[in-house]
Amino acid sequence: MTYEAFHDGLRDTGFVLNHGAVEMPAVGFGTLFRDLATTTQAVKEALAAGFRHFDCAERYRNEAQVGVALKEVLETGKIRREELFITTKLWNTNHRPERVEPAFDASCQRLQVDYIDCYLIHTPFAFQPGDDQDPRDEQGNVIYDNDVTLIETWRVLERLVDEGRARSIGVSDITLEALKALVAVARIKPAVVQVESHPYLPEWELLEFCKEHGIIVLAFAPLGHGMQPNVLEDPVITGIARRLQKTPAQVALAWSVQRGVAFLTTSATPSHIRENIDISTLPFRAMVEIKQDITTRIRFNSVVETGVPGFIARKK
Structure with missing residues (x-):
């Protein structure tokens, strides 16, 4: 993909998904708020700033509030539903095949939409089914559900695609090994894989596999979630930002899109929301610097190992 220097449309980049001829905006807005x-x-605010891709989840417990915002804006007629790309996720307690469709329908109702652009399995880990999203035993350990496999859950998602209710499907918080196993047996391959990724966790091997299979990688925490060591204080990033008169966040986000990775940022601050969409193409030299000169490697969220979302507390 080449970009014209005089007309920089990086923020408008769309990635075509591998089924349903759907295009996902590379720049996305996450809806997990404290x-x-x-x-x-x-x-x-995100819609006003130009975001059209929104990432939601049953687990976030605020799909209804997202739905209110979408409905209000759609009713003005300024934005059409077809211009929006709405993702939501199936939570771990709903992996059993008979629970998938009711969970999907409930998400649609809360979001006030009649189809989902991309439906993701939130993590490959099945938890004990029920209304408690975080089932634990007396010792405080997660109660997993060993009576359902990922492919059994996936088969129901494939049906949702067949019925046109989910325009595309994918998985979140998955390792490369687990992804390979799913791709090998899936009738409809994942279109999107959402994982933590940023300059300190570039996931090059996963990205290469996904590109071979036409799967789009969608990065959460693309700025490192403000944790230590701070991606946005990295001397390579800050140096490029100074040279280009951009913010470190804008540099890290542009790097993501230019290497073919969609991203999600989350903020409730209007100035930050506007900053995060105002990206433009980095020079080739900057892309090489980020790839070669940043050697810090760190994962900030352990969800990929346990299925329990949570950024890892570290002593500063």
């Missing part, structure tokens, strides 16, 4: 009360206003 304060759920900020959800509706933040989504409206």
Whole structure:
């Protein structure tokens, strides 16, 4: 993909998915907020700033608040539903085949939409089915569900695609090994794989496999989630930002899109929302510097190992 220097459309990049001829905007807005009360206003601010790709989840417990914002904006007629790309996710407690469709329908109702652009399995780990999203035993250990396999859950997602209710499907928080196993047996291959990725966790091997199979990698925490060591304080990133008169965040996000990885950023602050979409193409030299000169390797979220989302607390 080449970009014209005089007309920089990096922020408008779309990646075509491997089924359904759907195009996913590379620039996405995540809806996991610490304060759920900020959800509706933040989504409206993101729509006003130009975001059209929204990442939701049953687990975030605020799909209804996202739905209110979407409905209000769609009713103005300024944005059409077809212009939006809405992702949501099946939570770990709903992996059993008979639970998938009711969970999908409930997400659609809360979001006030009649189809989902991309439906993801939130993690490959099945938890004990039920209404408790975080089932634990007396010792505080997660209660996993060993009576269902990932492919059994996946088969129901494939049916949702057949019925046109989910335009594409994928998986989140999965390792390369588990992804390879799923791709080998899936009738409809995952279109999207959402994982933690940033300059300190570039996931080059996973990205290469995904590109071979026409799977789009979607990065969460593309700025390192503000944790230590801080990606945005890395001397390579800050040096490029100074040269280009961009912010370190804009540099890291542009790097993501230019290497073919869609990203999600989350903020309830209007200035940050606008900053995160205002990206432009980095020179080739900057791309090489980020790849070769940044040697820090760190994962900030352990969800890929346990199925339990959570950024790892580290002593500063």
